[in-house]
Amino acid sequence: MSTAEPWSLHPQLARDTVLVGDLALARVLAMNDANYPWLVLVPRVGGAVEIIDLDEADRSGLMAEIAQVSAALKRLTRCDKLNVAAIGNIVPQLHVHVVARRTGDATWPRPVWGAVQARPYAAGELDTFVAGMRRALQIA
Helix, strand or coil: CCCCCCCCCCHHHHHHEEEEEECCCEEEEEECCCCCCEEEEEECCCCCCCHHHCCHHHHHHHHHHHHHHHHHHHHHHCCCEEEEECCCCCCCCCCEEEEEECCCCCCCCCCCCCCCCCCCCCCCHHHHHHHHHHHHHCCC
């Protein structure tokens, strides 16, 4: 794993998400937005802004973890489509969004970013989603 500088989670990501758990490279977070089942992978590599900032082994590891999380999210939600993106225009820390989409969801077929206001989960729903993802990913 690359270690140019110490890693810490960007404050905006910390505010907008809850912890699912850690894979070998990336921290997996769930967005607190009930409009869509939405996960974020954040490689625990200090100073990484772009995927190209990762060394070759970490780039390969990130791609494998994106595939692992995507498959688990698709199994859990039975969604129609997955949206995967590393945009980072507001939060500069490298992070990858994996969003489960359904035809007819709040913004279908448009992208989710900035389209509708985030809707917090009802009591217990986010805990249920996170627990399901932890089981699907086999992380504590």
